[in-house]
Amino acid sequence: MRTDMEWQTRASGRSGIGTGALGLGCWAIGGEWSAPDGSPLGWGRVDDEESVAAIRRALELGVRFFDTADVYGAGHSERVLGKALAGRRDEAVIATKWGNLFDERTRTMDGADRSPGYAREALIASLRRLGTDRIDLFQLHLGDTPLDEAAELREACEGFVAEGLIRAYGWSTDDPERAALFAEGEHCAAVQHACNVLEDAPGMLSLGEERGLLGIIRSPLAMGLLAGPRGAGRRARAGDIRSAPPAWLHWFEAGGVPSAPWAARVEAIREVLTSDGRTLAQGAIGWLWARSGRTVPIPGFRTVAQVEENAGALGHGPLSPALLKEIADLLA
DSSP: OOOOOGGGOOBOTTTOOBOOSOEEEOSGGGOOOBOTTSOBOSBSOOOHHHHHHHHHHHHHTTOOEEEOOTTGGGGHHHHHHHHHTTTOGGGOEEEEEEOEEEETTTTEEEEEOOOHHHHHHHHHHHHHHHTOSOEEEEEEOOTTOOHHHHHHHHHHHHHHHHHTSEEEEEEEOSOHHHHHHHHTSTTEEEEEEEOBTTBOOHHHHHHHHHHTOEEEEESTTGGGTTTSOSSSOOOOOTTBGGGSOOTTOTTBOTTSOBOHHHHHHHHHHHHHHTGGGOOHHHHHHHHHHHHOTTEEEOOBOSSHHHHHHHHHGGGTOSOOHHHHHHHHHHHO
């Protein structure tokens, strides 16, 4: 177990925001919500009181970075996070995202708005749902926004910083060119992108290193594939996006069953990831820390037990270079 703490330091030199090495992704605690055609966009039903308890347990364990989005649960995730942090706001670093349109009453998402005017409208609404006077990291949620429109949104975010409504901003995108455009802004502090031991993102990680950006890592556990028990026979529950996976969610087949080729890759590296007393999830998180000292994985959660397991990765730290090489050889 690691006893030194220095490796856990994560900060953006541009904003001074310190997140720590691990955050939590708040998509799942939004509960059920859907696309206009009824296909699920959430992770199924949740217990809000359990979600609140899990967030407060995270604070006790030293996890202080919470990443949500206004659209998660059609506003519900932000409301739950705000409730959990009531009276403890200064202990947390809050990140949220904007750009998608949704209806809180019907809990559906429908369309997007890339205008600077809507960015302000979404920001004010998020502040209200979160019960706070500022957001630490405000992120564009539309990864394919054209560069000219993104430049306008970057300048809008600079204005929000000047007003004291946000401390810094970033973009949730897997495109290095787009992330680099936002990084030209004085107060751009982070880029959020997908990365995990099954699917590396060297271009995005390199950009973060070069530009001094925090790498907020979504899908660090491949939507649960790197957190589950041995075998590929489990199925997702109704209301879970994995039960009817969209094209980008290629780790799962219809019904939420893990795709056989991806499940086989997990089994190939399971023994290495679980070495030194780690769980599979803790090993996958440790791999990300070993890939870059600027990564902040944000695994999802629905229970106190999941938070405790994820936070347990801090006690183990990054994988060693030898383990990193062994995994690369196995996956090659």
